[in-house]
Amino acid sequence: MLSTKFAIPDVIFGRGAITHLAQCAKRVGAKRVFFVSDQGVEDAGWVGLVKGILRANGLGCVYFNEVNSNPRDKQVQKGVEIYREERCDVVVAIGGGSPMDAAKGIATIVGNGGEIRDYEGANRIMHPLPPMIFIPSTAGSSSDISQFCIITDMERKVKMSIISRSLVPNISIIDPQLLVTQDRSLILASGIDAMAHAIESYVSKLASPFTELHALNALKLIIANLRPAAEEKDIEALEQLSIASTSAGMSFSNAGLGDLHALAHALGGQCDVLHGWVHPTLLTSVMRYNLPSRMAKMGEIGRLISGSDIRSDQDAALLGIDTLEKLFAELDLNTSLRELVPDKSDLKHICTTATFDACHLTNPRPASPEDLMSICEEAW
Amino acid sequence: MLSTKFAIPDVIFGRGAITHLAQCAKRVGAKRVFFVSDQGVEDAGWVGLVKGILRANGLGCVYFNEVNSNPRDKQVQKGVEIYREERCDVVVAIGGGSPMDAAKGIATIVGNGGEIRDYEGANRIMHPLPPMIFIPSTAGSSSDISQFCIITDMERKVKMSIISRSLVPNISIIDPQLLVTQDRSLILASGIDAMAHAIESYVSKLASPFTELHALNALKLIIANLRPAAEEKDIEALEQLSIASTSAGMSFSNAGLGDLHALAHALGGQCDVLHGWVHPTLLTSVMRYNLPSRMAKMGEIGRLISGSDIRSDQDAALLGIDTLEKLFAELDLNTSLRELVPDKSDLKHICTTATFDACHLTNPRPASPEDLMSICEEAW
Numbered sequence: 001m002l003s004t005k006f007a008i009p010d011v012i013f014g015r016g017a018i019t020h021l022a023q024c025a026k027r028v029g030a031k032r033v034f035f036v037s038d039q040g041v042e043d044a045g046w047v048g049l050v051k052g053i054l055r056a057n058g059l060g061c062v063y064f065n066e067v068n069s070n071p072r073d074k075q076v077q078k079g080v081e082i083y084r085e086e087r088c089d090v091v092v093a094i095g096g097g098s099p100m101d102a103a104k105g106i107a108t109i110v111g112n113g114g115e116i117r118d119y120e121g122a123n124r125i126m127h128p129l130p131p132m133i134f135i136p137s138t139a140g141s142s143s144d145i146s147q148f149c150i151i152t153d154m155e156r157k158v159k160m161s162i163i164s165r166s167l168v169p170n171i172s173i174i175d176p177q178l179l180v181t182q183d184r185s186l187i188l189a190s191g192i193d194a195m196a197h198a199i200e201s202y203v204s205k206l207a208s209p210f211t212e213l214h215a216l217n218a219l220k221l222i223i224a225n226l227r228p229a230a231e232e233k234d235i236e237a238l239e240q241l242s243i244a245s246t247s248a249g250m251s252f253s254n255a256g257l258g259d260l261h262a263l264a265h266a267l268g269g270q271c272d273v274l275h276g277w278v279h280p281t282l283l284t285s286v287m288r289y290n291l292p293s294r295m296a297k298m299g300e301i302g303r304l305i306s307g308s309d310i311r312s313d314q315d316a317a318l319l320g321i322d323t324l325e326k327l328f329a330e331l332d333l334n335t336s337l338r339e340l341v342p343d344k345s346d347l348k349h350i351c352t353t354a355t356f357d358a359c360h361l362t363n364p365r366p367a368s369p370e371d372l373m374s375i376c377e378e379a380w
Numbered sequence: 381m382l383s384t385k386f387a388i389p390d391v392i393f394g395r396g397a398i399t400h401l402a403q404c405a406k407r408v409g410a411k412r413v414f415f416v417s418d419q420g421v422e423d424a425g426w427v428g429l430v431k432g433i434l435r436a437n438g439l440g441c442v443y444f445n446e447v448n449s450n451p452r453d454k455q456v457q458k459g460v461e462i463y464r465e466e467r468c469d470v471v472v473a474i475g476g477g478s479p480m481d482a483a484k485g486i487a488t489i490v491g492n493g494g495e496i497r498d499y500e501g502a503n504r505i506m507h508p509l510p511p512m513i514f515i516p517s518t519a520g521s522s523s524d525i526s527q528f529c530i531i532t533d534m535e536r537k538v539k540m541s542i543i544s545r546s547l548v549p550n551i552s553i554i555d556p557q558l559l560v561t562q563d564r565s566l567i568l569a570s571g572i573d574a575m576a577h578a579i580e581s582y583v584s585k586l587a588s589p590f591t592e593l594h595a596l597n598a599l600k601l602i603i604a605n606l607r608p609a610a611e612e613k614d615i616e617a618l619e620q621l622s623i624a625s626t627s628a629g630m631s632f633s634n635a636g637l638g639d640l641h642a643l644a645h646a647l648g649g650q651c652d653v654l655h656g657w658v659h660p661t662l663l664t665s666v667m668r669y670n671l672p673s674r675m676a677k678m679g680e681i682g683r684l685i686s687g688s689d690i691r692s693d694q695d696a697a698l699l700g701i702d703t704l705e706k707l708f709a710e711l712d713l714n715t716s717l718r719e720l721v722p723d724k725s726d727l728k729h730i731c732t733t734a735t736f737d738a739c740h741l742t743n744p745r746p747a748s749p750e751d752l753m754s755i756c757e758e759a760w
Contacts, residue, residue: 003394010545013588014383165390208393209623217593243589 004208006254007165008145009134009172011246015239017175018135021050022057024171025090028131032060034088036079036103038067041095041137044181050094050135062086067095067102070159070268070275072152076105076116083110091132094178096190097141097150097275100134104149104167107132116151117160122358125164132169137178139241140190140276142197142249144172152269159265161358168253174246176239179229187230187241188331189276194245195222196279199287199301200260201252203294204362211255218248219304230331256362259354260286263372266353273340280333281340284321285379291317293365337379347376384588386634387545388525389514389552391626395619397555398515401430402437404551405470408511412440414468416459416483418447421475421517424561430474430515442466447475447482450539450648450655452532456485456496463490471512474558476570477521477530477655480514484529484547487512496531497540502738505544512549517558519609519621520570520656522577522629524552532649539645541738548633554626556619559609567610567621568711569656574625575602576659579667579681580640581632583674584742591635598628599684610711636742639734640666643752646733653720660713661720664701665759671697673745717759727756 012020025033033054037047042065054061064079083091083106091110093103105116111129112119119125134144143149149162179187195218201207202215221244229237263286264278291298291314299313302320310316328335341347351372354360360367367375392400405413413434417427422445434441444459463471463486471490473483485496491509492499499505514524523529529542559567575598581587582595601624609617643666644658671678671694679693682700690696708715721727731752734740740747747755 003392003397003400006388006391006393008386008388011386011590012383013386013590017383020383210391210393210626213593213597213627246590247593 004206004254006208006210007147007168008250008253009169011145011172011174013174013246015175015177017173018049018178019053021053021092021133021135021173022059024133024173025054025059025092026057028090028133028170030059030090030131032062032086032088033090033092034083034086034106035061035063036065036067036091036093036099036106037095038065038099041099044137046094046137046178046181050092062088067099069098070152070272071098071102071105072154073116074154075102076109076151079106080109089130091130092135093132094135094137096136096138097143100136100141100143101149101151103132103134104143105151108149108162108167116162117153119162119164120160122163125166129166133171133173134169135173135175135178136245138182138186138190139179139238139245140193142194142245142253144169144174145246145249146253148253150265157269158353159269161265163358174242176235176242179238179242180233180235184230188226188333189274190245191222191226191229191241192279193276194218194241194248195226196260196283197248197252197257198222199283200258201248201255202301203290203297203364204255204258205364206362207255211251214247215251215255216304218244218251219301221247223305227331257359258286258290258363259360259367259372259375262354262357262360262363263350263376265357265359266350267340269353270346270350271341277334278340280328280335281337282375282379284325285375287321288378289367289371289375290363290365337376344380347373351376384586384634386588386590387527387548388630388633389549391525391552391554393554393626395555395557397553398429398558399433401433401472401513401515401553402439404513404553405434405439405472406437408470408513408550410439410470410511412442412466412468413470413472414463414466414486415441415443416445416447416471416473416479416486417475418445418479421479424517426474426517426558426561430472442468447479449478450532450652451478451482451485452534453496454534455482456489456531459486460489469510471510472515473512474515474517476516476518477523480516480521480523481529481531483512483514484523485531488529488542488547496542497533499542499544500540502543505546509546513551513553514549515553515555515558516625518562518566518570519559519618519625520573522574522625522633524549524554525626525629526633528633530645537649538733539649541645543738554622556615556622559618559622560613560615564610568606568713569654570625571602571606571609571621572659573656574598574621574628575606576640576663577628577632577637578602579663580638581628581635582681583670583677583744584635584638585744586742587635591631594627595631595635596684598624598631599681601627603685607711637739638666638670638743639740639747639752639755642734642737642740642743643730643756645737645739646730647720649733650726650730651721657714658720660708660715661717662755662759664705665755667701668758669747669751669755670743670745717756727753731756
């Protein structure tokens with residue numbers, strides 16, 4: 001085995017973990033917190049709670065919520081200006097991937113100057129960021145765990161993958177209680193994103209024994225708990241999804257992802273689709289494409305997904321793919337790419353753009369824009 | 381689930397990982413490294429290699445090797461004086477638990493002043509330590525991963541457990557190639573220490589889903605690889621033990637240990653025994669004692685150790701304990717406590733001392749000094 005890296009934030013996990021926020025903020029030197037979230041999390045009541053916790057502990061708080069789903073370069077720049085004007089010292093974010101990624105983008109520029117597009121790609125951040133404490137409100141993006149930050153360049157219509165050890169927050173506070181305010185649709189979109197993280201990182205070129213352990217743990221828990229979490233909002237099932245998402249984050253942050261995410265980023269930049277909804281349309285087609293390069297691992301995944309102990313790796317892998325397609329159908333999810341891409345002629349540009357995404361580099365099987373096009377045709 | 385914490389260093393893992401040392405040292409700001417090791421690691425050639433790597437990259441290096449097996453308070457103090465005189469800025473250690481724990485003790489006093497006994501117990505280190513980069517040469521202690529530091533107070537004849545988030549090194553460089561210079565005895569003593577870390581942390585009061593995942597991974601790998609690693613020095617098996625030890629470290633560092641380690645520390649302070657050799661004498665007796673408090677988990681461990689799928693948790697647990705005892709016998713290890721404690725009248729003092737060790741707090745079943753005495757009687 002070649003040398004691999006494994007880095008994660010300090011994790012505080014459990015129901016009620018959010019109450020440790022002020023103590024954590026003080027530990028990293030906070031006096032005046034730059035606090036990022038969005039309207040959805042405000043409506044759920046969590047923004048008010050965070051403000052209350054900070055206030056009760058004598059910490060200043062500058063609140064910023066100008067964040068879209070698929071956060072944008074200009075929003076990051078706006079946040080940077082406010083952070084500087086207000087002389088903040090620590091970044092706190094609560095939310096799904098969008099507020100957390102926006103917060104990472106802001107922290108990157110505060111620590112390094114320039115514009116966010118200067119840092120697109122892997123390992124281009126050279127100077128330290130202000131301390132970051134993240135609280136995920138979904139079980140999916142794992143931005144609270146990962147080295148990844150995805151920001152949309154509005155001019156080029158590209159979701160940029162920015163990957164750096166510096167983007168791992170100092171502390172991730174994961175409180176499964178936050179998940180109960182999600183609706184069915186958000187639970188599913190997030191859970192399937194975590195599933196995609198587990199599967200892509202398990203077969204990634206940079207997978208290591210530590211990332212593999214977490215990827216399989218995540219996948220096992222998602223298969224067992226996605227449905228009861230979404231249909232019944234069962235708190236035990238939601239807590240298991242939260243563990244799963246965290247494990248998936250520990251895996252993909254260190255092993256990287258693959259062409260499913262490369263395509264999802266290219267597509268999201270072009271069509272502004274909710275990230276999680278791309279996966280049911282493309283995941284199984286990408287799995288079929290990668291199968292010849294990772295037969296044994298795809299067989300293992302297939303057994304785990306299907307619950308079968310079928311001997312042949314290829315048969316097990318194909319059964320796993322079928323089982324996933326049945327699951328998506330039973331959950332009534334859209335699996336046609338055409339529903340997401342209004343103009344089919346955009347596909348060519350999307351496939352070319354995907355080959356420049358950092359996630360493309362760790363896909364287990366080499367893929368040209370034409371190969372990606374055939375995947376999209378299958379998923380159309 | 382109550383809130384739990386999970387913290388680990390940045391891990392660089394793989395054959396040849398040691399070559400990344402200088403780059404890592406520069407990343408944490410090194411100009412003049414305080415480098416800790418011992419005679420055994422010198423003889424194996426690794427100390428010379430580390431010096432060469434530091435020198436070739438323009439880094440200063442002050443070498444310190446006055447470290448016993450079971451490192452002592454006075455040795456820590458001596459190291460601190462040299463560190464200060466020489467104005468070092470980063471601590472690098474290579475070795476088993478002893479040089480790494482000595483290095484942690486030195487870093488603690490450099491950052492916090494006073495004497496090492498001031499920090500005995502949990503969470504008593506208040507100020508930052510100089511950056512630490514550790515390179516384990518055994519697959520067992522996991523001091524390169526953990527929040528633990530064990531130093532002997534020579535006056536009281538006590539091995540002090542010092543536990544703090546600050547004791548997690550910044551970077552752990554784990555290179556399985558280092559394991560090939562160990563002899564059979566060291567491979568076994570280290571591997572059984574890692575096994576004890578996995579078992580005790582799995583049933584600990586502070587176990588969490590993340591520590592449990594790593595504990596079971598460690599135990600599975602140790603059962604499969606301990607014998608080929610020790611008997612044939614098979615590099616693949618040694619690499620698997622290295623992964624196992626790292627996983628066990630991630631588990632016990634965050635979940636804590638139990639009365640086996642509390643007793644081993646008390647006994648090691650009194651009798652200066654090699655730590656790993658305590659476990660074959662006491663592990664199964666402690667497991668039997670804890671069984672009523674963790675029936676389901678001990679059953680799961682028992683199935684994993686024995687390879688049986690027996691249904692009853694109690695039967696599976698007892699079968700696992702029997703299987704371990706057979707393994708120790710087949711490996712020709714001493715399993716009689718009397719061989720380690722020359723004077724039986726010391727046992728009473730050892731059992732009382734053990735109840736003051738921080739590891740005692742996380743043992744799953746409450747134990748009085750008398751309970752510990754009955755465990756020792758069984759193991760005598």
